[in-house]
Amino acid sequence: MRFAVVGGGISGLVAAYRLRQRFADAEITILEASDRVGGKLWTVPLAGGDIDIGAEAFVGRRPEVPALLTELGLAEQLVHPSGARPLVWAGGELHPLPAGTLMGIPADADSVAGLVDESTRARVAAEPSVPLEWDRTADIDVGSLVADRFGEQVVRRSVDPLLGGVYAGLSSSIGVRAALPTLAAALDNGAASLTAAVRQALPPPSTAPVFGGIRDGYGVLLDALVRAARADVRLDSPVTDMSAVSGFDGVILALPAWALATLLPDLAPETAAIEHSTSALVALALPPDTALPGNSGILVASGESLRAKAFTLSSRKWPHLARRQVLIVRASFGRAGENMDHWTERDLIDAARADLERVTGTSIEPVDATVALWRNGLPQYGPGHLDRVAAIEAAVAELPGIEVAGAYLGGVGVPACVASGTAAAARLATEVAR
Ligand SMILES: Cc1cc2nc3c(=O)[nH]c(=O)nc-3n(C[C@H](O)[C@H](O)[C@H](O)COP(=O)(O)OP(=O)(O)OC[C@H]3O[C@@H](n4cnc5c(N)ncnc54)[C@H](O)[C@@H]3O)c2cc1C
Known part of the structure; x- marks a missing residue:
């Protein structure tokens, strides 16, 4: 068996390692565009020690x-x-x-006391009595929902700072369904107010x-994955055309969405819509x-x-x-x-x-x-992101021997990328075993 993993970020390295676990004798090649593996994981020297300058x-x-x-x-x-x-x-x-919020969205007025002015605090306190309109068939950006219910100050002072940390986003660039699925579920299930929905959506x-x-630093994990995958890692090897991987029995494209668009042009509308x-x-x-x-x-x-x-x-x-x-x-x-x-x-x-x-x-x-x-x-997991991901996954499922993994699919965080690489390898292993 010959496998290619395109993209040597955490999603791709985990995919290669999982393939190795299933295929002890396979030839596994990682094709990485840059001069190092790790992508957004990068451990660098600073003042005589090592620190992470991407994810930490x-x-x-x-x-x-x-x-x-x-x-x-x-x-x-x-x-x-x-x-x-x-x-x-x-x-x-x-x-x-504020403590006890869902990505900065408060479950009660007390949690934002001091951070927002008195009239905003009173508005949060009164929100449960204001009738809520929620469209179960649509998606909306987090900022519009929160501004409508709690006012702009809650958006700028509580929600934006947290979304800025996770997505380098703003509440206007992030959709409720993909970024806050438990909140969307509470609203779909008929929560009477945003306050009530946040309470239901908060993790126990x-x-x-x-x-x-x-x-x-993350560098030790990257090194261990490269060793365990026993792959032929080719740096400075951007893949610009699928013909570069046509000789492999299976291919995992572990790329950012914008890079996937150039390799699989049929998916360009969906991938281009991901900002x-x-x-x-x-x-x-x-x-x-x-x-x-x-x-x-x-x-x-x-x-x-x-x-x-x-x-x-x-x-x-x-x-x-x-x-x-x-x-x-x-x-x-x-x-x-x-x-x-x-x-x-x-x-x-x-x-x-x-x-x-x-x-x-x-x-x-x-x-x-x-x-x-x-x-x-x-x-950016903007409004409608889940539909775009579903369309990408459905289209890729039609392509024999090709799987995708990456931060645009099931979450941007490292754990979600690890899960994505693992799942892509499992799907490919099942497919080639048929
Ligand atoms: C500044 C920053 C801080 C973050 N902090 C955290 C954090 O603290 N915690 C957390 O959980 N997450 C954090 N994240 C998110 C997380 O780090 C990333 O979502 C995750 O590392 C992405 O991994 P990936 O393998 O899917 O993609 P990437 O890391 O983007 O890897 C993709 C690889 O593909 C390569 N590539 C691109 N095009 C081609 C091509 N045509 N051919 C071959 N190779 C190609 C790239 O060079 C890259 O190495 C942070 C992200 C950033 C940017």
Whole structure:
């Protein structure tokens, strides 16, 4: 058997590893366009240590990443955050991030008290008594739904900062059905108000940590996957035409949606309809006595006069990073629709520094800095996304020996990508066994 995996991000590496588990003697080739594997996972040196400058964490309630680490003999690499909570910069001040919300959508007025003005708080409190119209057959962007029920301030100060973190999106670029399926289900099932729907949609209380991370960075997971897959990894090998993989018995296309469009032109309308946002990350190493707050990060409300959209105070968030000789901060830039082409690395470092000085009120003097630009890095799960994915999957199912995996299918997070790579390999294995 000869298999090709196109795209060496986490989805593709997991797919290759799962194929290896089923086909001990198969020839497995990974074709990767860039000069390294990992895609949005990238561990780089900073001030004498390694840090992640793409994804840095994963949702801790999902089993995929801890299970994968254990399988690969890396269980001791699993780490959890300190439990420190983030702040929100809104209206020119820092506020605690509301607790007990669903992606920033409050379940009651108290959770946003202090963050929003009194009239918005009163509006959230009164929302259950305002008749709700919900179309079970349609999809809507999160921003329109929340603004209509709770007002703009809840969108800009509570929802946008969280969606900016997950999708590099804005509530106007993200649809309710794909991004908040439990909320959509509660509304479909007749919840009488948005407040009631959020209460039903919130996950049950759990003592499990919300996030997990990898002590030495995602690079150790990538290395272990490459070893375990025993694949022929070909870097600097962009696939621009399906004829490049025609000699294989099975092919997994583990690509971003925009790249899939060029390989399978019949899918171009569906894939082109998936928009992507560009973001940039600046990692700063600061002297250990820099007076940063004790919080895990600072999210920035949309519409504020800052250029950064969030700061992760990594040394406060992660106990294993707190042991380093420097304080590490990740500043992120770029929200849906924002063009970042004019930014140089220097501009980004200067903006990270100036904005961090403004929100912390302390002098920021980096001893080291590194930058990553993630052009078209995150697919936007806009209204109608689930229908587009269903159309893509149905069309691919008609193509013999070809499967797809990736962040645009079942979730952008690393656990969802691991699941996507695993599922694609299982489908291909079933198909070639027929
Ligand atoms: C800045 C940032 C921070 C993030 N933070 C988190 C986080 O903390 N937690 C979390 O769970 N998720 C996070 N994510 C999301 C997550 O990292 C990604 O969704 C996930 O890594 C995508 O993996 P993938 O393999 O599907 O795609 P990618 O990582 O995009 O990999 C696709 C690969 O295909 C290659 N390729 C493209 N075109 C071709 C071609 N024609 N031929 C061959 N190869 C090609 C690319 O070079 C790339 O290596 C973050 C994403 C970004 C951008």
